Amino acid sequence: MKRILKPMSGNGSLVFKQNTRITQLGKSGRIQEAIQTFKNMSNKNTVSWNSMISVYAKNGKINDARHLFDEMPQKNLVSWNTMISGYSHNDQVHEAAKLFDEMPQRDNFTWTLMITCYTRNGELDKAKCLFDMLPDKQDPVCWNALISGYAKCQRVEEARRLFDEMPVKNLVSWNSMLAAYTQNELMDMGLKFFVQMEDKDVVSWNLMVHGFVQVADLESASLFFNRIPNPNVVSWVTLLSGYAKTGKIEEAKRIFEEMPEKNIISWNAMITGYMQNSQINDALKIFKGMPEKNSASWTAMINGYVRNGKLEKARELLEQMPSRNVTAQTSMISGYVQNMRIDDARQIFDQVGSRDAVCWNTMIGGYAQCGEMSEAIRLFKQMPRKNLVAWNTLIAGFAQSGQMDKAIEIFEEMKDKNLVSWNSMISGFTQNGLFLNALQYFVAMGKQGRKPDQSTFACGLIACANLAALPIGKKIQNLILKSGYGQDLYVTNALISMYSKCGRISKAEQVFRDTETVDIVSWNSLISGYALNGYGKEAVRIFEEMEVKGICPDQVTFVGVLSACSHAGLIDRGIKLFKLMTETYSIDPVEEHYACMVDLLGRAGKLEEAYKFVNEMPVRANAGTWGALLGACRMHRNADIGKIAAEKLFKYEPHKTSNYVLLSNIHAEAGRWNEVERVRTLMKERKVEKQPGCSWIEVKNRIRPFFSDDSAETRTTEVCEALTLLTLHARSTDFVPDIEPFQLDHG
DNA sequence: CTAGGGTTAG
Numbered sequence: 001m002k003r004i005l006k007p008m009s010g011n012g013s014l015v016f017k018q019n020t021r022i023t024q025l026g027k028s029g030r031i032q033e034a035i036q037t038f039k040n041m042s043n044k045n046t047v048s049w050n051s052m053i054s055v056y057a058k059n060g061k062i063n064d065a066r067h068l069f070d071e072m073p074q075k076n077l078v079s080w081n082t083m084i085s086g087y088s089h090n091d092q093v094h095e096a097a098k099l100f101d102e103m104p105q106r107d108n109f110t111w112t113l114m115i116t117c118y119t120r121n122g123e124l125d126k127a128k129c130l131f132d133m134l135p136d137k138q139d140p141v142c143w144n145a146l147i148s149g150y151a152k153c154q155r156v157e158e159a160r161r162l163f164d165e166m167p168v169k170n171l172v173s174w175n176s177m178l179a180a181y182t183q184n185e186l187m188d189m190g191l192k193f194f195v196q197m198e199d200k201d202v203v204s205w206n207l208m209v210h211g212f213v214q215v216a217d218l219e220s221a222s223l224f225f226n227r228i229p230n231p232n233v234v235s236w237v238t239l240l241s242g243y244a245k246t247g248k249i250e251e252a253k254r255i256f257e258e259m260p261e262k263n264i265i266s267w268n269a270m271i272t273g274y275m276q277n278s279q280i281n282d283a284l285k286i287f288k289g290m291p292e293k294n295s296a297s298w299t300a301m302i303n304g305y306v307r308n309g310k311l312e313k314a315r316e317l318l319e320q321m322p323s324r325n326v327t328a329q330t331s332m333i334s335g336y337v338q339n340m341r342i343d344d345a346r347q348i349f350d351q352v353g354s355r356d357a358v359c360w361n362t363m364i365g366g367y368a369q370c371g372e373m374s375e376a377i378r379l380f381k382q383m384p385r386k387n388l389v390a391w392n393t394l395i396a397g398f399a400q401s402g403q404m405d406k407a408i409e410i411f412e413e414m415k416d417k418n419l420v421s422w423n424s425m426i427s428g429f430t431q432n433g434l435f436l437n438a439l440q441y442f443v444a445m446g447k448q449g450r451k452p453d454q455s456t457f458a459c460g461l462i463a464c465a466n467l468a469a470l471p472i473g474k475k476i477q478n479l480i481l482k483s484g485y486g487q488d489l490y491v492t493n494a495l496i497s498m499y500s501k502c503g504r505i506s507k508a509e510q511v512f513r514d515t516e517t518v519d520i521v522s523w524n525s526l527i528s529g530y531a532l533n534g535y536g537k538e539a540v541r542i543f544e545e546m547e548v549k550g551i552c553p554d555q556v557t558f559v560g561v562l563s564a565c566s567h568a569g570l571i572d573r574g575i576k577l578f579k580l581m582t583e584t585y586s587i588d589p590v591e592e593h594y595a596c597m598v599d600l601l602g603r604a605g606k607l608e609e610a611y612k613f614v615n616e617m618p619v620r621a622n623a624g625t626w627g628a629l630l631g632a633c634r635m636h637r638n639a640d641i642g643k644i645a646a647e648k649l650f651k652y653e654p655h656k657t658s659n660y661v662l663l664s665n666i667h668a669e670a671g672r673w674n675e676v677e678r679v680r681t682l683m684k685e686r687k688v689e690k691q692p693g694c695s696w697i698e699v700k701n702r703i704r705p706f707f708s709d710d711s712a713e714t715r716t717t718e719v720c721e722a723l724t725l726l727t728l729h730a731r732s733t734d735f736v737p738d739i740e741p742f743q744l745d746h747g
Numbered sequence: 748c749t750a751g752g753g754t755t756a757g
Contacts, residue, residue, distance in 0.1 A: 023748070050748035081749040088750095112750040119751095144751040175752040182753095203753045210753070234754045241755065265755040272756075296756035303756070327757050334757080358757055 019047050026055030046074055050082050057086025081109050088117035108136060115142050119149025140168050144176045151180030175203050182211030187220075202228060206235050213242030218251075233259075237266050244273025268296050275304025295321075299328040306335030318348075326352055330359045337366035357387045364390060368397025373406070392420045399428025404437070422450060426459045430466075438463035439472065452479070454488045461494035465501035473498045493521045500529025505538075520554055528560035536568020543577075553585065559592045566600035574600045589617075595624040602632025611641050623652040627659070634662050639670040655688055 018041055025034035038044070038052045049072040056065035065086045069079065080103045087096035100106075100114045111134050118127035127149060131142055143166040150159035159180040166173065174197050181190035190211050197204060205228040212221035225231065225239045236259040243252035252273045256266060267290040274283035287293070287301050298321045305314035318324065318332050329352045336345035349355075349363045360383045367376035376397055383390060391414050398407035407428055414421060422445045429438035442460045445452065452460070457480050464473035477495060485491045492515045499508035508529045512522055523546050530539035543561045546553060553561075558581045565574030578597055581587045594617050601610035610629055614621050626648045633642030646663035653659060660683050667675035682688075 019748075047748055052748090054748055076748095078748055083749090085749050107749095109749055116750060139750090141751045146751095148752065170751090172752045177752095179752060201752095206753045232754095237754050263755090268755055294756090299756045330757060356757090362757090 015041070015043060015045055015048065019045075019051050022048065022051045022055060026051075026058060029059065031055065031059050031061070046072070046076050046079065050076075050079050053079065053082050053086065057082070057089060060090065062086055062090040062092065077105060077107055077110070081107075081113055084110065084113045084117065088113060088120060091121065093117055093121045093123065108139060111135075112139075112142050112145070116145040116149075119145050119152075122149075122153060124149050124153060124155070138168055140166060140170050140173050144170075144172050147173065147176040148179060151176065151183055154184055156180050156184055156186065171199050171201060171204075174199070175201075175207065178204060178207050182207045182214070185211070185215050187211050187215055187217070202230060202232050202235060205229075205231075206238055209235060209242075210238045213238060213245070216246055218242055218246060218248065233261060233263050233266070237263070237269060240266055241269040241272075244269050244276065247277055249273050249277045249279065264290070264292060264294055264297070268294075268300050271297065271300040271304065275300065275307060278308055280304065280308055280310070295323060295325050295328065298322075299325070299331060302328050303331040306331055306338075309339075311335050311339060311341075324351075326354060326356050326359050330356075330362050333359065333366070334362045337362060337369060340370060342366055342370050342372070357385070357389065361387075361389045361393050365393045365397070368393055368400065371401050373397055373401055373403070388414075388416055388418055388421070392418075392424055395421060395424040395428070399424060399431065402432055404428055404432050404434060419450065419453060419456075423453070423455045423459070426456060426463075430459045430462045433466070435463040435466045439467070439469070442476075452483070454485045454491050457483070457485055458490045458494040461491070461498040465494070465498040468502050470502040470504065473502060487516055489515075489517075489519055489522065492518075493525050496522060496525040496529065500525065500532055503533060505529050505533045505535065520551065520557070523551060524554070524556045524560055527557060527564065531560050531564035531567060534567050536564040536566075536570050539564030539568075540570070540573065553581075553587075555587055555590060555593075558587065558589075559596060562593060562596035562600065566596055566603055569604060571600060571604045571606075589619075591619060591622055591624055594619070594621065595628045598625050599628035599632065602629055603635065605632075605636050607632060607636060607638045607641050611644075621648070623649060626652070630659065630662055634666050637666065637669055639666050639672060639675075642666040643675075650682075654686055657683075657688055660688060 018037060022034045022037050025031070025037065034052070034055050038048065041048060049068060053065045053068050053072075056062070056068065065083065069075070069083045072079065080099060084096045084099050087093070087099070096114065096117045100110065103110070111130065115127050115130050115134075118124070118130065124146075127146060131146060134142060137143075143162060147159045147162050150156070150162070159177060163169075163173065163177045178190060178193055178197070181187070181193055190208065194200070194204065194208055205224065208224045209221050209228075212218070212224060221239055221242050225235060228235055236255060240252050240255045240259070243249070243255060252270065256262070256270050259266065267286060270286050271283045274280070274286065283301065283304055287297060290297065298317065302314045302317050302321075305311070305317065314332055314335055318328055321328060329348055333345045333348050336342070336348065345363065345366050349359070352359055360379065364376050364379050364383070367373070367379065376394065380386065380390060380394060391410060394410050395407050398404065398410065407425060411417070411421065411425055422441065426438050426441045426445070429435065429441065438459055442452070442456065442463070445456070457476060460476050461473060464470070464476065473495075480486055480491055480495070492511055495511045496508045499505070499511060509526060512518060512526050515522065523542070527539045527542050527546075530536070530542060539561055543553070543557065546557070558577065561577055562574055565571070565577065574597065578589070578593070581593070582589060594613070598610045598614055598621075601607075601613060607629075610632060614625060614629060617625075626645045630642055630645040630649060633639070633645060642663060643666075646659060646666075649656075649659045660679055664676050664679045667673075667679065
């Protein structure tokens with residue numbers, strides 16, 4: 001395009017100056033002055049209008065921009081382009097696309113704008129589609145936009161393909177591709193690529209530093225930083241925030257003091273760093289001493305107070321904040337929500353002027369956490385643009401409150417689902433004891449080509465453990481090995497418990513031994529695994545190994561080892577361990593420990609001692625303890641103590657059939673038939689029925705439910721049949737499970 | 748007056 005310069009006579013140069021002034025005022029955020037300048041102009045030209053549109057659009061006033069666009073006397077191509085750019089910056093892809101379709105003619109600029117609009121919004125396939133229609137593909141700008149778009153969606157390989165294909169590359173192209181690696185934690189590839197680059201600017205170096213920061217390799221980050229020829233503020237801040245985020249506050253401070261010019265971002269990063277380290281006073285000192293504050297400074301302080309549990313301080317600051325924004329307010333809301341102060345949270349929420357998705361979701365999640373699902377739903381319905389997180393929050397809420405039927409409803413209604421949606425369903429099922437449903441969803445997920453993560457795998461294993469579904473558990477283990485989650489503690493601990501609950505305790509120990517670094521949960525799982533399988537002495541052996549290695553046992557460890565002793569009849573050992581727990585480790589015994597002890601004494605036939613123990617324990621015995629005593633009485637045919645235990649149990653669990661049956665049997669064996677009759681009458685009076693709980697939910701009539709009073713044998717067979725039908729199959733290159741659907745209509 | 752790569756607050 002040729003630019004024809006008019007002679008600088010009188011008005012022409014004035015208009016030019018005024019146009020420039022509008023743009024400049026806009027860039028420094030002085031919108032009102034820009035508007036005044038525009039309004040005062042007597043002879044506006046098209047560029048004036050375009051400039052004003054751009055100022056409005058860049059300051060979030062997209063509707064005002066559109067108004068000018070509609071009103072202006074003469075539009076040129078740039079006007080249309082500016083308007084599209086405005087919509088793009090304000091995330092209104094749809095409006096941008098509408099203009100793109102309507103406009104009379106387009107230039108390369110137009111195409112670039114529309115393509116970048118799509119890439120910014122993550123709509124890469126649309127961007128690519130447009131790109132393929134682009135008449136002139138020489139210009140690298142569109143290519144670059146696409147590459148970075150793919151990179152932000154973790155589609156690194158596609159980005160690389162474009163990079164290799166593009167005819168003309170510039171430094172930005174190389175940097176975009178480098179960012180694809182560094183942003184996706186592919187530092188090996190990134191380093192290789194970086195070495196290949198002939199030209200590097202400070203952006204390239206900064207990308208490397210940031211990449212290393214993201215994988216928490218601060219040593220390499222610092223090494224690279226030191227080799228930057230001309231580090232800029234961004235370089236300094238990147239390293240500084242890296243140290244701050246990883247808790248290395250002293251290093252961060254050093255960088256902060258060394259850096260030649262500090263900007264507001266560096267001050268803010270220091271506040272965050274101090275707050276993360278609970279150094280509230282140091283953070284406050286920075287906050288008070290900094291030359292200027294922006295809303296991020298205030299938010300960092302408020303957020304820091306919230307993280308450190310100082311809600312009142314946070315609130316105080318929020319009230320003082322000059323221009324409260326959603327981010328700060330949301331921080332406050334989440335603080336209240338974490339402390340179950342739902343009414344305070346709501347009060348802030350109601351004050352928020354323009355709520356964003358995070359704000360809505362925090363509040364909805366708050367109600368969900370408090371079990372107030374009806375209010376959560378009410379808010380959800382009010383939420384203007386519901387995103388995936390909002391839907392997932394509802395699922396998690398329903399799952400937590402045991403309403404899996406409602407969770408299913410929500411899940412089915414969703415058009416887009418992500419990994420979190422699936423995991424929330426699967427973990428919801430396992431948490432609510434609906435293990436077959438958990439497996440069904442695990443399978444369905446694989447069929448849709450979704451990759452499971454550590455949470456999916458762990459929940460799948462927990463389901464297998466509870467169904468004693470060893471074949472499936474083994475297949476899941478194969479998938480895990482291929483997935484790279486083989487050393488994840490959450491997963492390995494679930495594996496240990498799966499094998500032990502399926503009776504394969506030696507396999508459980510093998511998994512334990514194959515795990516590079518185990519934690520207390522792993523030890524506990526192994527010990528209680530041995531206990532569960534009746535190998536009391538082995539459980540004690542593991543416990544001793546733990547002691548030798550200097551690992552401190554916790555409450556759960558003792559529940560495991562004590563129950564092991566009781567199952568194996570190691571009475572003296574159990575009593576000694578109980579003493580060890582309370583005296584050496586100063587662990588206060590809880591209900592479960594007492595139940596173990598009562599069980600231990602009871603099984604050994606020392607019923608009088610057990611009963612005495614119950615009466616002398618400092619916490620009030622509940623169902624577990626009385627149940628242990630009742631069981632022991634049945635075993636040793638002690639009707640007197642049995643009756644006492646049963647009466648207590650009836651108070652705690654008035655509708656649990658097995659308690660009545662146990663007592664009735666004890667009386668029967670003692671020949672006390674009138675007592676037997678009394679128990680039966682009691683059952684009738686209290687309407688204790690043998691109605692079992694449904695142990696899974698029927699989903700789309702594909703699964704036949706079974707009931708908990710089916711005999712164990714029938715159940716095992718049924719589950720096995722179901723599970724054999726379900727063939728887990730891992731492809732060698734991919735670990736997405738490719739599984740046949742559940743089919744149980746074999747009758 | 749309109750386009751592409753990097754940094755901070757949720």
